[in-house]
Amino acid sequence: MTTPVEIREQLLATIRRFVEREVLPVASELEHRDEYPHALVARMQELGLFGATIAPEYGGLDLDVTSYAMVVEELCRGWMSLSGVLNTHLMLAYMLRVHGTAEQQRRYLPAMARGEHRGVLCLTEPHAGSDVQRIRASAERRGDAYVLNGSKMFITNARYGTLYAIAAKTDVHADPPYKGISMFIGEKGPGLTVGRDLRKLGYKGIETCEVNFEDYAVPAANLLGGKEGQGFRQVMSGLEVGRINIAARAVGVATAAFEQAIRYAQQRETFGKPICEHQAIQLKLADMATKIDAARLLTYRAADKKDRGERCDVEAGMAKLFASETCLEVATEAMRVLGGYGYTQEFPVERFYRDAPLMIIGEGTNEIQRLVIARQLLQRYKV
Structure with missing residues (x-):
């Protein structure tokens, strides 16, 4: 499935107008x-x-996915938090589309497309972040339902979301442990409690919460795909889309920071000329722009592989790794170009600087990305 170029361009033009007129x-x-x-x-x-x-x-x-990445990039040039509203929602939609039963798709996807249901991914736990297979949340079959118990942490969209994809152990003795993980689709109801909102450095305006499950009953028909033990594989396929989203976010935030820096550099004067005429500033601008373009191309390559139905864990990991590191570097350099003003709330650069670290951590830390990349490369080039 490839989005026609004219439709993509019309949508991106609409998003740009929305960002310029309503978001900024x-x-x-x-x-x-x-x-x-x-x-x-x-x-x-x-x-x-x-x-x-x-x-x-x-x-x-x-x-x-390529067009979606472009949409995310445009939104993040305005405000990165807006893309977070979409990310877990569309990760859940992707998992339903690829792994859900026909009945699950019919029941949930139309309301999700209209935004009446908003998706939430409940994966991370207080004791299990990068090491997903160590989650402790459990799901016990009781008649026509599964009863879930456990806690989740750092859950985006938890308070205003309405449809929860929940990773839980249906077999706590599975070896290896990931084979005991199943995914469930649940709605708000007795036993599901959204706890405190976590206060964050950046990524503000969008809720990040604790979610607790205490004898929370989910119909057996809501087991994603209808088969136990498939949750790890299902969520990993969704995380490929999530990592492309994070890479696109990083490109968008980095682009916004660069644009602030290059405009300011042409207006601010020192020693009788605009600072953009000083070589020290020119070197920064050249490096910033080059790395942003490289990050964008890595993101589009990963998205293209996903669009072609190919495995893209390496490419998505590379894109997320490089784009997020670039974003933090560009935000820092933009602050340096603006000098004292970059450290104030007079300009949005300080917001970009606070938002950038999320991309290094979100959807798998960059240390995890490096491990995923290296392991897969060793398989590809095995001697």
């Missing part, structure tokens, strides 16, 4: 207040973005 005028104020952007999310719903990658038979836009 309010982003800094909402971010500094750590206020959920209800009005902007409603506009994203009107634009059909909650159905970005959902098939047309369920009311979605059916964008390919």
